């Protein structure tokens with residue numbers, strides 16, 4: 001348990017109905033008593049209406065004070081929550097008074113870091129707290145909440161436990177056996193179990209793209225020749241006139257972006273300047289910018305009309321080809337990643353949205369799947385999987401060196417432990433918590 005007491009506002013700065021200030025640490029209750037000029041102790045988990053005073057005995061506000069006694073609090077320490085009137089000057093006065101009484105202002109993420117250090121959360125759960133706060137869609141909030149509830153931690157623990165169980169058997173074997181293996185089927189069972197764990201790691205790694213897109217949103221870039229209807233398509237998908245459209249080629253000079261929510265996921269649509277060589281420096285700069293957007297896109301929409309060759313983009317990722325102006329051009333029926341639409345008349349837009357969702361792996365709005373959400377998680381699980389693959393390789397030899405297998409399995413377990421926070425270096429911890437806002 002940490003020896004100092006910290007304070008921070010838990011609600012954003014500004015004016016509102018209520019602001020919440022939180023104090024955590026051994027002196028919390030004593031400080032709350034001084035603040036409220038109370039002699040009797042606060043009751044655990046009971047909200048008490050109190051006037052609160054600064055050190056000069058001047059009244060600051062009337063507030064609701066709630067005490068959460070250790071260990072049943074968010075941080076695991078004694079926590080006091082003060083709900084005062086939603087005014088930044090009142091919040092400031094409370095913080096100054098509490099600091100005068102021996103607390104200090106908390107660092108970003110310090111409440112959650114304390115919860116982690118006191119065993120209330122593991123590191124994967126702690127990361128999900130920051131992700132819940134930053135969620136930009138219902139789906140993101142649900143996925144992050146699932147992680148906070150421990151679903152991802154349980155899955156990781158499941159993988160770790162099965163690797164541990166085979167490791168124990170292998171170590172027992174090379175401790176006691178001289179030549180012959182004493183456990184029949186040891187190698188076969190070990191291979192089966194490690195293989196299953198490897199597959200579980202593989203599906204977690206695959207889930208990252210969904211986790212990333214759900215949390216950070218996706219960038220969908222509309223590109224094509226001038227005048228094919230890119231800006232009209234952007235407006236149609238947005239259901240409002242955001243970009244200027246015209247029959248004059250080269251109308252869109254700069255990239256224009258706007259957000260929509262598809263299947264509960266924030267999607268940034270980017271309309272680009274038509275890709276053509278232009279002598280006009282302004283248009284050429286727009287084309288350059290379009291090319292850079294194409295490179296960074298999660299999905300490309302290549303808009304074409306009849307008569308042109310369908311040029312493949314210079315992009316690397318996923319792509320949908322849209323034949324536009326189907327109201328005036330009679331296209332053959334399309335399937336797969338190709339679709340006929342009329343952006344102007346609104347034909348085929350529902351189908352296009354579904355195709356976008358499928359391409360971005362937005363499966364369903366409920367967000368029930370278990371996904372990795374941070375780069376740190378992917379790196380650790382990939383490393384874990386590599387170690388399991390190395391162990392399997394050793395086991396494939398006619399006379400496997402069990403020590404080498406055991407070495408790889410230990411490494412795999414260590415990787416999972418860095419995620420759960422059992423063996424995580426301080427610099428990684430600092431990195432995880434510095435991404436938080438103050439007061440969480």
Ligand SMILES: Nc1nc2c(ncn2[C@@H]2O[C@H](COP(=O)(O)OP(=O)(O)O)[C@@H](O)[C@H]2O)c(=O)[nH]1
Nearest residue numbers: 227228229230231232245246247325342343344
């Ligand atoms: N008939 C028809 N005209 C369209 C359609 N989509 C766009 N246009 C017209 O094509 C012209 C160029 O459209 P615009 O969106 O500015 O093309 P951009 O240069 O690719 O952005 C405008 O006159 C639009 O009204 C469509 O689906 N059908």
Ligand SMILES: [Mg+2]
Nearest residue numbers: 230231251252
């Ligand atoms: Mg345009």
